[in-house]
Amino acid sequence: MIEYNQKVIRYYQEVSELCIHYLSIDGVIFGFHQNQLKVLLLRWKGTNEWSLPGGFIKKTESVDDAAQRIMQERTGLYALYLRQFHVFGQIERYNQEETWRKINLPIQGVQWSERTISMGYYALVEHSKVVPMPDLLTEECRWWSLDELPALLFDHNQIIDVALGSLRKQLSEQPLGHLLPEAFTIPELQRLHETILGHSLDSRNFYRKMMASTALERLAERRVGTPHKTPYLYRFKKEPDAEKGS
Amino acid sequence: MIEYNQKVIRYYQEVSELCIHYLSIDGVIFGFHQNQLKVLLLRWKGTNEWSLPGGFIKKTESVDDAAQRIMQERTGLYALYLRQFHVFGQIERYNQEETWRKINLPIQGVQWSERTISMGYYALVEHSKVVPMPDLLTEECRWWSLDELPALLFDHNQIIDVALGSLRKQLSEQPLGHLLPEAFTIPELQRLHETILGHSLDSRNFYRKMMASTALERLAERRVGTPHKTPYLYRFKKEPDAEKGS
Numbered sequence: 211m212i213e214y215n216q217k218v219i220r221y222y223q224e225v226s227e228l229c230i231h232y233l234s235i236d237g238v239i240f241g242f243h244q245n246q247l248k249v250l251l252l253r254w255k256g257t258n259e260w261s262l263p264g265g266f267i268k269k270t271e272s273v274d275d276a277a278q279r280i281m282q283e284r285t286g287l288y289a290l291y292l293r294q295f296h297v298f299g300q301i302e303r304y305n306q307e308e309t310w311r312k313i314n315l316p317i318q319g320v321q322w323s324e325r326t327i328s329m330g331y332y333a334l335v336e337h338s339k340v341v342p343m344p345d346l347l348t349e350e351c352r353w354w355s356l357d358e359l360p361a362l363l364f365d366h367n368q369i370i371d372v373a374l375g376s377l378r379k380q381l382s383e384q385p386l387g388h389l390l391p392e393a394f395t396i397p398e399l400q401r402l403h404e405t406i407l408g409h410s411l412d413s414r415n416f417y418r419k420m421m422a423s424t425a426l427e428r429l430a431e432r433r434v435g436t437p438h439k440t441p442y443l444y445r446f447k448k449e450p451d452a453e454k455g456s
Numbered sequence: 457m458i459e460y461n462q463k464v465i466r467y468y469q470e471v472s473e474l475c476i477h478y479l480s481i482d483g484v485i486f487g488f489h490q491n492q493l494k495v496l497l498l499r500w501k502g503t504n505e506w507s508l509p510g511g512f513i514k515k516t517e518s519v520d521d522a523a524q525r526i527m528q529e530r531t532g533l534y535a536l537y538l539r540q541f542h543v544f545g546q547i548e549r550y551n552q553e554e555t556w557r558k559i560n561l562p563i564q565g566v567q568w569s570e571r572t573i574s575m576g577y578y579a580l581v582e583h584s585k586v587v588p589m590p591d592l593l594t595e596e597c598r599w600w601s602l603d604e605l606p607a608l609l610f611d612h613n614q615i616i617d618v619a620l621g622s623l624r625k626q627l628s629e630q631p632l633g634h635l636l637p638e639a640f641t642i643p644e645l646q647r648l649h650e651t652i653l654g655h656s657l658d659s660r661n662f663y664r665k666m667m668a669s670t671a672l673e674r675l676a677e678r679r680v681g682t683p684h685k686t687p688y689l690y691r692f693k694k695e696p697d698a699e700k701g702s
Contacts, residue, residue: 232476232515233573269478273545273573294543297575299519327479327519329543 215316217346222320229266231323235273236264236330236366237281237292238373241337241353242389245405248353249370250285250342251362255349259312261363262370264328277331285351286343290333291385295376296369298328303365312363315347332373334406336389378407386446393429393443396420420444461562463592468566475512477569481519482510482576482612483527483538484619487583487599488635491651494599495616496531496588497608501595505558507609508616510574523577531597532589536579537631541622542615544574549611558609561593578619580652582635624653633692639675641687642666666690 239250251260265280267273274292282288302325342351354360356374359367377384381403389402400416420426427447432440485496497506511526513519520538528534548571588597600606602620605613623630627649635648646662666672673693678686 230478230573233479267545267573269571270547272547273543276545297519297540297543299513299522301516301518325515327476327513 218316219320221346222317225266226321228268230269232325232327234264234266234326234328235277235280236262236328236369237277238262238330238332238370239281239285239287239290240332240334240377242334242402242405243336243338245401246355247405248337248355249359251352251354252284252344252348253350253352254313255347257313259363260360262366273329284345287335287340290335292331292333294329295332296330296372298330298365298369301325303328309363328369330369330373332377334377334384334389381406393445395433395441395443397441399444464562465566467592468563471512472567474514476515478571478573480510480512480572480574481523481526482508482574482615483523484508484576484578484616485527485531485533485536486578486580486623488580488648488651489582489584491647492601493651494583494601495605497598497600498530498590498594499596499598500559501593503559505609506606508612519575530591533581533586536581538577538579540575541578542576542618544576544611544615547571555609574615576615576619578623580623580630580635627652639689639691641679641689643687645690
């Protein structure tokens with residue numbers, strides 16, 4: 211336990227020396243699997259308190275590189291397609307004293323700034339294909355359904371709301387190929403869109419929009435084994451800038 | 457001149473004490489008038505060097521408030537509808553030494569961080585309705601056509617490119633009412649969209665899209681004085697969240 215405390219102190223001393231004060235990164239990693247959208251949360255060691263994965267930017271690294279490094283260090287996930295979506299810059303984003311009491315880290319005496327401006331990044335993964343791992347500060351990574359989120363530390367419930375709004379608005383610019391089998395039907399693609407958007411779509415409009423898109427190509431073979439019909443299969447074109455959802 | 461130098465030094469000393477190091481705000485203020493889109497640039501005192509208006513965030517103010525204050529201090533424009541669009545977080549965004557030599561400010565000895573992460577905000581105004589004013593550091597504010605921009609200080613040409621891309625993508629979420637007369641025809645609205653997008657639009661599709669929008673309402677009177685036709689006039693509804701372009 212003393213050794214653990216020393217590790218935590220060393221971690222925060224390093225952050226204080228090497229990182230930019232006043233600035234942090236929080237990551238909203240959305241996970242899609244079997245037509246369900248979830249979000250990755252971390253449980254802090256020895257508590258029942260959850261938060262997003264987050265961390266600080268080194269003086270010697272770009273903000274985008276910091277986002278990648280932090281997500282890898284805190285969750286084990288790497289090479290994410292991370293996208294900036296908002297800067298949370300209010301003076302008092304949350305009750306600091308209460309928050310730190312809940313986490314109860316042994317970091318008295320470590321110098322840090324009195325407020326933190328957080329830059330939000332989001333990513334979207336097929337969550338059955340990745341295995342998140344907790345880090346020094348946490349003991350569990352878990353995928354939570356968006357409609358069953360607990361009350362999170364910091365202002366992280368609000369950050370998730372804003373991230374979800376951005377993801378939905380930017381759906382047509384998202385690469386979605388990695389969330390589907392290599393060959394898929396238009397109804398399968400529609401269900402993916404519906405899951406992310408949180409509402410159903412008109413099938414004829416969706417079909418028409420997808421046919422007008424240049425991102426998809428129809429394959430020679432059809433899906434077999436479906437009673438009464440053999441729907442066409444599609445895939446995202448390999449060209450750069452393809453793999454977009456619409 | 458000595459007095460001016462002292463003022464500049466005092467300004468930067470205050471920034472160094474009161475503001476968050478490593479972080480800045482740059483504003484891309486787009487101006488629309490008579491179907492032309494321009495951008496507001498400042499010429500630095502005693503030089504022929506231009507940049508966007510920018511500044512630093514006080515430890516005691518929110519990032520959005522800082523953006524408003526900075527734009528007001530540096531250009532005289534206030535109550536802008538400013539929107540975050542991107543954080544420029546590369547380690548070496550531009551050649552610092554060269555840039556500072558070009559501006560030639562008398563600020564030797566003022567402590568500042570070795571890099572700056574800039575948060576970009578943009579706004580869109582009717583530029584004939586506002587009168588920008590230079591500040592202590594600059595001697596001229598001028599509206600520049602986007603296709604005639606000079607080589608700017610810092611990485612500000614790139615910041616304008618990214619801002620323009622965001623404005624075009626987010627056109628449907630922009631309030632546009634303040635850029636048009638209170639009552640306008642659909643072709644006038646179309647020309648506004650075309651000016652911002654930088655390309656022409658199909659009139660029938662545009663008309664159909666606007667008729668499907670809930671933001672517009674048709675007025676009882678029509679435009680008179682146009683030979684052979686009297687087109688309908690429209691305005692943006694007053695409801696909250698109206699005044700959107702589509």
